[in-house]
Amino acid sequence: MELEMSGIHKSFGAVQVLKNAQIKVGKKEIHALMGENGAGKSTLMKILTGVYSKDAGTIKINGELQEFQSIKDSEQKKIAFIHQELNLLNEMSIVDNMFLGKEMKKKFGILHQKQMTKLVKEKLQLLGLDVSPKTLIKNIAVGERQLVEIAKALLMDAELIIMDEPTAALTDKEIDLLFQIIRDLRDKGVSFIYISHRMEEIFELCDEITVMRDGSFISQKSTKDTSFNEIVKMMVGYDLDDRFPRVEVDPGETIMSVRGLTKEGKFEDIHFDLKKGEVLGFSGLMGSGRTDVMHAIFGSVPFDSGTISVDGKEVKIDSPIKAKNLGIGLITEDRKHEGLILDFSVADNMVLPSIKNFTHKKLVQPKKIASSVAEYIQKLNVRTPNQTIETKKLSGGNQQKIVIAKWLLTNPKILILDEPTRGVDVGAKKEIYGIINRLKEAGVAIIVVSSELPEVLGICDRIVVMHEKRIKKIIPREEATQEIVMEYATGGGE
């Protein structure tokens, strides 16, 4: 399909979110749509799929003008949107999900189960997915769910598929498979609009790149004619010379020692030391057990055996309360479900773990809270109109800063950050690295779990590589390269 959106304007009340936005997608093309959070990518895509109406501008499909009033209209023109948070019902089967709302019926409204199952089976096979259509969604892997969404798009003969951050929850293997499928479909004539914050992916997969900033179209480039730096510069509007600013700190004494930590089926014999003023990276494939180890150290998930010592003393951490009292903080990877109460204000979220520090004779002191919150909003450069706005109204990067502030307010000695920059735009990423550096200089011991290799190599002093629930190797930064880390992470490197 050939798509041309041009001169798109859109305002919500007094706020103009799109001015002169455009995107031109050719036949058999994987087209990246890039921009920082708030650049207007989602709004543009919602206009394309008929969720929002545009104030001005034109949408042409294969040269013909289109007006979409609803999602149904855009689906009829064979446009499918696969959202980051997949729209699948976990308790229903694959086939029920794929035909949800458009079930095939026989006489008297009886469902045509056989026919639907057959069609679904065909599509799944096309994608190399070997599971029964009757399997419940909750029983298949996240990567497979992504494929079910694609199969759903194929079911409606989609000629343009929009994908929003499809790899955010996938393992490297699953990503490879997904890319292969996207390329195959492209060669069969399907076009893609691909939204992602992961630069490496964009350059690996996409043919064309459209960059947006502040609701406007900035530029369209062929991937082969451009570079990381050029794209980043267009996205943020200025030179972002150094993606990973570093500070060198002589690490202090060991603050935490983990010995033989084991939880059956999750991780085995985890063994490492962490020093003050050190950033220890945890690398490895999705499912290698990194997040589980962090939750065990933080006391939020119990473990079977092994010991944890803090400041040379063996400690028993069986709840996040104990962890906090020992000076340990955990910034969880899933900020929407584990990090923030989205309906709560910036201030209410920030003081959740440290509320006891803001009481006098058992009574909460609102003024003290307001001034501390204001201090951290400024320190971490959180862009928010005020302290009382609900956190769900802020961008991913600003939400992440609030989660970090939450734990900084507890004055941690050990701070664990699990995927601290996931879904965060380039500018905010750099700011988060800056925060990590400042903590490092202040002598805080830091663990960063990250699936982004350049990030791990860029900010960590030592890198723990996990493979299949065990620590495979701990590599000093000077000796680490992407290739070496990858080799250990996939089980090689002996």
Next chain:
Amino acid sequence: MKKIGSLYDKYGTIVVLLVLVLIVTSINPKFMTMYNILNVFRQVSINGLIAFGMTFVILTAGIDLSVGAILGLTGMILGLMITSGTPDFIAIVAVLLMGALLGLFNGVLISKIKLQAFIVTLATMTAFRGITMIISDGIPAMNVTSNAPILDFFSQGSVLGIPFPMILFIASFLILLVLLQNTSFGRGVYAIGGNEEVARLSSIPTDRIKTMVYVISGFMSSLAGVILTSRLSSSQPTAGMTFELDAIAAVVIGGTSLLGGRGRLFGTFIGVLIIGVLNNGLNIIGVSAFYQQFIKGVVILLAVILDRKNSQ
């Protein structure tokens, strides 16, 4: 414009209350006499105490269906203790403690064994009522207050002309308001209703707080039971039946979300008064009992629809 919106959001239920009061007064001015106003407060105190406890529970996204049964059971035990010669002061303290313990039982099942609040309290509601029937043989304990001046004071007493039930109602409101708004415990109650997993990972003692809200609810129910026993001067084995529904109605009218995390105790205070004014006012202007039920239902719906509009 936005300011007016947020004012309305805060005080919308007050508007409903004022409109009700105006309508009732315009039909029968006797409603606005001091005597009747004190009477309204006296009448709402029982539902009020229960509804305050229920607010804590609902804010954590829970529900307590056993409040009426706790009221019935503790009230029955109070009557039996006094008629068998226990001094009323000791009996009152004992049943208040017992209300808290029954709540603790609910709370532990819900927070530690991770059962759903609706199911746990549905079961305990049935079981507590059963115990009440067993120990009373289904027969009320009569003349409970005749030799029990302290118990009698709970419904008939007054301080500076203010009926004691009304004092309990307002004092409980103020104490619980501070507990909910100005302590880390109160913050935890909201946080658990907002997102329990986030609360737990934020090192909030979620299990303890979840248990405590049912303890508060049980305690408030038994306090209401003391007042009711005093007012009736007898312990009825069926006392408190369907009281949970009035309490939940008051909480919901007051704008607290059944999904938890959002709501205010002041809203419940107004919600309790709305139900009270309806009951009292409809009587005063001579509406028949059948119509009263219907009108109450309509007002609950209207209040919730208004609140829904506000929150969007």
